[in-house]
Amino acid sequence: MGLMTILRKVKAREREMRILVLGLDNAGKTTIMKRLKGEDVHSVSPTLGFDINTLEFDKYKLNMWDVGGQQTIRTYWRNYFEQTDGIIWVVDSADVARLSDCRAELETILMEERLAGASLLVLANKQDLSGALTTESVVEHLALNDMIGKKRHWQVFPSSALAEDHTADVENLLMRSIEWLVHDIASRILLAD
């Protein structure tokens, strides 16, 4: 446990968190990152490798790794797993046909030992599209209760990162979801001694 104590102290001092943003391609991961940073969401293009975004939140510094979701490069996700405090799993709620893929990929990463402790925030994105599943049906279709249950801290939030209207609401909601994640990680890692 010696190492863990040192790690905790280092982290507490720096107040840094490492967060992985994952999900199938076309889920809206980069758009969400752009929204969080208040940047133009219309310039988003498919992520070829990964982007690191640093976000100040409360008194914490979040290092968010936005990793491309194309099938061929999903195998490289595991290169980013080390020392991850939180996972943001982004779901395209309007892509019903690929929900089973989405579930399978999520299941795979949740089995990963290196991610065992990480808090999980699921964003049911694209709520602004007609035919998008509600947050509840996303939970149901992904069978999140069965898959995760009480094994880790998790929450699902709706989001519509590309929405043109009510942008203030959109950003508020996103911030609330990030707030949950950050506080959950903080209570788990920084204060647990």
Place this chain on the structure above:
Amino acid sequence: MNTPSKAEQLEANFISKCNLLKAAINSASITSLPSLSAQLDSLRELVAQGAEWWTKYDIRRNSETLSALELEVDNVRTRLKPRRRFRFTQTPSEVIAQPPKQDAALTPQKAPRAAENGLLIDSASVRNGKIELDSLREQNVSLVGLTNVRVSLKGSLRALRFSQLTRCHVEGAFVDGSVFMSNCDGCDIEVACHQLRIHESHACSLWTCSGSAPIIENCDSMRFGELVLDGRKGCWNDVKDFSWLREGSSPNWQLVSEKRTPRGAQST
């Protein structure tokens, strides 16, 4: 000119096929099992060919990779069909169990669930080999399981999905958000969009003007041409092939010099 040696070509082919198979293993379902076996066969063949050209080290390394993949496929098979612990060859019944391609196009998998998804257009909407959708406004449209159909879309869309289209012609697609295309064959598509992703498709021609580089993955014989729109400069020729993560240009797509202007083009 520096042309790759036979050994390098085989090596490149082997690696890209391994990656494809790994991807397929990760997303395996009961219906994709025969395709996994077929992919293994083609890898075995490559290793056999490579034995003549590769160095001893490469032969051993690639054979090890192959055995590891064989093991993985076996594991997937046991996971998906847990009751059959032993199997030696692909049985005829398994081949029959996989629906022929045409049927797959008519009855897409997961159709009842896809129907929940926005505006779903399937073969039921075809009139005289055509589908015409007028006055679309910011809609989320899915075109699924069509064969030999001319589709004309008028208006604007938020998101568009093509799935299991065979020899279809699609025009007038103006999409604010992203376009996602999968399992299409021999289609001719004109689409202006923000993002374009194409998976598991074969011999399709796309005339496009996209906000970002078009992406293809597990595709072959794809052709890309420019869709000329007033006052909009888009991407069409910088195609990213995720099944070709090596240096050099991908053999899976090519550019065509023919340009197209959308019929009844919108002036935005």
